Amino acid sequence: MIDTHYTRCYSLALPDLKYGNRTNPDPGCRGVSLGKIISFDDKAVSSREKQAKISRRRKIMAVRQVFQCSNCAFKCEKCGTQIDPVDSNDNRQQPNLRVPYSFCDACTEEYIDYIERLKGQGDDECYWHNDAWIDAWRNWIDYQGSLDTYLKSKEFQQLLQEIKQTGREE
Numbered sequence: 001m002i003d004t005h006y007t008r009c010y011s012l013a014l015p016d017l018k019y020g021n022r023t024n025p026d027p028g029c030r031g032v033s034l035g036k037i038i039s040f041d042d043k044a045v046s047s048r049e050k051q052a053k054i055s056r057r058r059k060i061m062a063v064r065q066v067f068q069c070s071n072c073a074f075k076c077e078k079c080g081t082q083i084d085p086v087d088s089n090d091n092r093q094q095p096n097l098r099v100p101y102s103f104c105d106a107c108t109e110e111y112i113d114y115i116e117r118l119k120g121q122g123d124d125e126c127y128w129h130n131d132a133w134i135d136a137w138r139n140w141i142d143y144q145g146s147l148d149t150y151l152k153s154k155e156f157q158q159l160l161q162e163i164k165q166t167g168r169e170e
Helices: 002-012 039-072 087-089 105-118 131-152 156-170
Strands: none
Touching: 039 156, 087 105, 131 156
């Protein structure tokens, strides 16, 4: 059933030559003026613009999160401790071993021990470096590989391009 009062009030809110104004003359209505009626076209454009802003903000946050959390040269990639990249590279115990990550001194030592244990060696005094510890390191390294694969994916590259494009337009 159609609400006749609602229909009557809003149909009377249209300009009426008989009354010479744009206010609804029906005393039962709230006096809706045309100035308060929202254009559907304007509302649709406003809604699309709002959605585009939200989408852009989500895209920027996705990129920012990946780069802030994983590619800071002044943070240990494993534990997040502040480091001086120059000092941590100079203090490595074994110059022959290539450490592919930016680690603090403690994580560098653990990584070296991890590699040594994979070779069947390692520091026997560190009894807590057990199978579960080796598994934790393996999982962390696998995670780093997954992140690298994600960063190289065509979808992430497309996201970067979109952000660059919209950044130039603004």
